[in-house]
Amino acid sequence: MSCVEQLKYRLYLERTSFKDARDYIEKNSEEVYYVDPGYKIFKDYYIIGVPPVAMGVRGKEMLFTYVKPCHGTFVMGIDSPEEISRLRDNEAKKIKKSLKGRDADRAESKQAPASFSEMYRK
Amino acid sequence: MSEGKRALLVMGCPEVPVQMSMVIYLSHRLTKCSYDVTVAGTDAAVKLLKAADPESYYVKKTVDLDELIANIVEKKIDFDLCFAFMHSDAGMTYGATFSAISKARLFAVVFGKNAEALGASIDYPAEKIVAKATHNPNPLKNKIDKVVL
Numbered sequence: 316m317s318c319v320e321q322l323k324y325r326l327y328l329e330r331t332s333f334k335d336a337r338d339y340i341e342k343n344s345e346e347v348y349y350v351d352p353g354y355k356i357f358k359d360y361y362i363i364g365v366p367p368v369a370m371g372v373r374g375k376e377m378l379f380t381y382v383k384p385c386h387g388t389f390v391m392g393i394d395s396p397e398e399i400s401r402l403r404d405n406e407a408k409k410i411k412k413s414l415k416g417r418d419a420d421r422a423e424s425k426q427a428p429a430s431f432s433e434m435y436r437k
Numbered sequence: 438m439s440e441g442k443r444a445l446l447v448m449g450c451p452e453v454p455v456q457m458s459m460v461i462y463l464s465h466r467l468t469k470c471s472y473d474v475t476v477a478g479t480d481a482a483v484k485l486l487k488a489a490d491p492e493s494y495y496v497k498k499t500v501d502l503d504e505l506i507a508n509i510v511e512k513k514i515d516f517d518l519c520f521a522f523m524h525s526d527a528g529m530t531y532g533a534t535f536s537a538i539s540k541a542r543l544f545a546v547v548f549g550k551n552a553e554a555l556g557a558s559i560d561y562p563a564e565k566i567v568a569k570a571t572h573n574p575n576p577l578k579n580k581i582d583k584v585v586l
Contacts, residue, residue, distance in 0.1 A: 317503060332526040352534040353510040361506050365533040365561065384479050384502070385450035387527050 318358045319381060319391070327378070328390040336380045336388040337369045344371025344378055348402045356398055372399050439471045439586065445516040447502070447535060448478035449528030451485050453549050455574045456522050460486065461495045462574075463520060463581060470586055472518065474498065477505045502531075509538050516541040518586070521563070524549030529559060536561040544584065548577050 328339050341347055349367040356379065362368055363382040371378035377398050381389045444467045446460050464474045475498040476486060483499045490496050508514045519541035521532040532545050545563040547556040548570045556567035566584065568576040 333530045334526075352537040353506065355510065359507065361503070361510050363506070363530055363534045365530055366537060382527050382530050384525075384527050384531065385452065385481070387525070388530065 317360045319356075319360045319393070322357065322393050325376075325392040326389055327392060328388070330387040330389070333365050333380065333382065333388045336390045337364075337367075339390050340369040340371040340378050340380070344369075344373050346372040346403075348372070348406050350402075350405065354405075357393075357395075370402055372402065375399070377402065439467075439517075442472050442517040443515075444472040444474045444518040445505075445520070445539075445541065446474065446476045447519065447521040447531065448476065448482040448486070449521075449523045449531065450525060451478070451482040453524045454572055455548055455570045455577055456524070457482075457485055457489060458574045459546070459548075459577055459581065460522065461490060462578060464496045466581075467518075467586070468495075468497075472586075475500055475505075475516070477502045506534065506538065509535075515539055518542050518544070520544045520546050522546045522548070523555065524552070525555070529555055532559065532563060533561045536563055546577070546581070 328336055348370050350362060350370055352362060352364050352366060352368055354362045356362065362379065364380055368380065375394045375396055376392045377395050378390060378392050381391045446463060448456060448460055451457060460476060464476060467474045474496065476496050477500045479502055486496060486499060516539060519535055519539055521535050521543065523529050523532055523545060536543050543563040545559050545565050547565060547567040550571060552567050552569045556565050559565060566580045568580050570577040
C-alpha cells in the first residue's frame, strides 16, 4: 500500500477512466501542471498515467490521479504546500530548459550565411 | 541469442481467467529462450500465480508492481522485453507508464470482452497483441506464438 492512502485525502472521482480523471483535473484546478509518468509525490508514490499526466492546484490542495489495477482511476486531493511548491519548481525548470534550447536554436540561426550559395543551400 | 537478457511480464487485475494461464505459458516460453523472467503484479495476482506454481517451476521471480515501478524510475533495474497484460482502462494506463519509464521493447497484450476497443485506444509506443479472449486462452496464445523474440 502506498503512503498516499495513509494521508488525509479527499476523493473527487472514483473508479473512472484515466481520460475522465485528467479532464476533471484540467477543468477543476486553478493551476494545471503536466508531469511524466513516474513523477514521485509524497514519500513513495510514483504517478501512473498516460502522458500528459495532469496535476492540479486548487488553493492549498494538490489534485492528482491515483490508479489501481483492479479499481480504475481515482482523482485525489491532498493539502500539501510542499508538493505544490515542488510542482511549480519542476515547471519552472522545464520552462528554463526549453528556453535554453530555443536560445541555442536562435544563436544558430543568427549566424549569417557566408555566401549566396550557402544561403540558397539552406 | 537471448542469454543474459531480461524479460518482464506485468499482470493486470487477475479477474479475467486467460491472464494467469498466458503469464505462466509465456514465462515458460521465454525461460526456454534463455530469458531471465520476472513477473510483476498486485498482491492478489502474485498470490494466484504462486498457488498455481508452488515450486516456482514456471515463474522463478515475482515482484510487487508498485515496488517494481519505483525501481525502474530510480534506474535500479530495467528489462529488454516487457509484456504488459491488460483488459481494462487501468491496465492500459499501467502499460503507458511502462512505455514512458522503461527502455524495454514493449508488448501490450490486450484481451477480454473489449479487447478491440481497448487495443485501438493505445496510442503510446507498443507492439499490440490483441485477442477477444476471456475463458479460452487459444486466440491469445496463437497471437503470442507469432511474436518473434
